[in-house]
Amino acid sequence: MYGYKVFHTEIMQNLINAVRKGMSANAYIFYGQRGLGRHEAAKLFASALVCDRQSAAPCGECRSCIESKAGTNPDIIYVQREKDKASFGIGPIRAMIADCQKTPFYAKRKVYIIDEGDLLTAEAQNAFLKSLEEPPEYAVFIIICEQAENLLETVRSRSVKIAFPPVSDSVVRGYIEEKYPDESRLDFIVKYCAGIPGAADEIIAREDFEQLREETLSLVPKLLTKNKVHAYKIAEYVDKHKDNAQEICDMLLLYLRDTLITCMGSGRRIINTDKSDKINILASTYSPQLIAKAADEILFAKKMLQKYIKPSAAVLHAALKIQ
Numbered sequence: 149m150y151g152y153k154v155f156h157t158e159i160m161q162n163l164i165n166a167v168r169k170g171m172s173a174n175a176y177i178f179y180g181q182r183g184l185g186r187h188e189a190a191k192l193f194a195s196a197l198v199c200d201r202q203s204a205a206p207c208g209e210c211r212s213c214i215e216s217k218a219g220t221n222p223d224i225i226y227v228q229r230e231k232d233k234a235s236f237g238i239g240p241i242r243a244m245i246a247d248c249q250k251t252p253f254y255a256k257r258k259v260y261i262i263d264e265g266d267l268l269t270a271e272a273q274n275a276f277l278k279s280l281e282e283p284p285e286y287a288v289f290i291i292i293c294e295q296a297e298n299l300l301e302t303v304r305s306r307s308v309k310i311a312f313p314p315v316s317d318s319v320v321r322g323y324i325e326e327k328y329p330d331e332s333r334l335d336f337i338v339k340y341c342a343g344i345p346g347a348a349d350e351i352i353a354r355e356d357f358e359q360l361r362e363e364t365l366s367l368v369p370k371l372l373t374k375n376k377v378h379a380y381k382i383a384e385y386v387d388k389h390k391d392n393a394q395e396i397c398d399m400l401l402l403y404l405r406d407t408l409i410t411c412m413g414s415g416r417r418i419i420n421t422d423k424s425d426k427i428n429i430l431a432s433t434y435s436p437q438l439i440a441k442a443a444d445e446i447l448f449a450k451k452m453l454q455k456y457i458k459p460s461a462a463v464l465h466a467a468l469k470i471q
């Protein structure tokens with residue numbers, strides 16, 4: 149879209165139309181999961197805001213548009229947390245507020261794209277509030293975050309909130325087909341991404357992903373067979389891969405889901421399309437009740453992981469309960 153890789157064309161067109169009509173606001177919150185193109189969307193929107201030809205913004209031809217596309221427009225400023233800090237403190241925000249007092253270089257507006265808004269400290273947000281209450285007319289702030297609720301209510305109420313929800317499978321498919329034309333696991337990856345195109349980049353880049361998938365699949369019969377030794381073996385495996393414990397639980401849940409819907413006669417709707425042979429065997433070996441129980445317990449284990457319970461302990465607890 150206008151040379152930017154965005155997935156939410158309707159949302160972006162509405163924002164751009166408002167710019168063309170001179171109806172833009174001073175502050176926006178772009179929120180949604182990682183991998184949904186929020187940064188690229190912010191760049192596109194910023195380019196429209198600083199374009200010289202408002203009624204056709206982003207025209208793609210004016211000096212501002214060309215510099216925006218190249219990432220060198222001095223009137224589009226990226227505000228990021230300090231590299232060595234885990235949170236987004238007041239330092240970069242103070243610098244932004246000071247910069248905000250200076251008029252734009254050539255454009256009518258000056259756009260600040262604030263990344264990782266979820267990490268902004270309350271102190272940083274309170275400092276920022278002053279700018280939000282009385283912004284110079286030319287200033288526009290775009291805060292990018294995963295959840296708008298992570299920002300203070302006072303910041304949220306002064307901003308236009310733009311949600312970036314997961315997209316359709318066909319959008320994800322189009323993205324993968326264009327970027328990775330030789331990918332053989334297309335059907336599986338499209339479904340696994342669950343509406344997040346950027347998740348495909350991570351899966352395809354990871355060398356250990358397929359091995360983890362294969363090994364996790366071999367855990368399923370162990371999980372469903374009454375044998376305490378198996379339960380401890382599963383826990384041992386999770387302990388060895390504790391950094392991926394969450395992912396192992398997600399993979400287990402998807403295998404169990406696929407097995408259950410195969411039991412119900414809807415095998416063509418499975419996500420692990422490339423593992424259908426093994427899933428068919430599981431579906432013909434175990435009862436739907438047992439599979440559903442296993443899914444419940446793994447889901448519970450996943451919740452335990454979020455509460456920082458030791459991964460192997462959470463999974464062992466689940467494995468023993470299933471049996």
Ligand SMILES: [Zn+2]
Nearest residue numbers: 199207210213
């Ligand atoms: Zn332009």
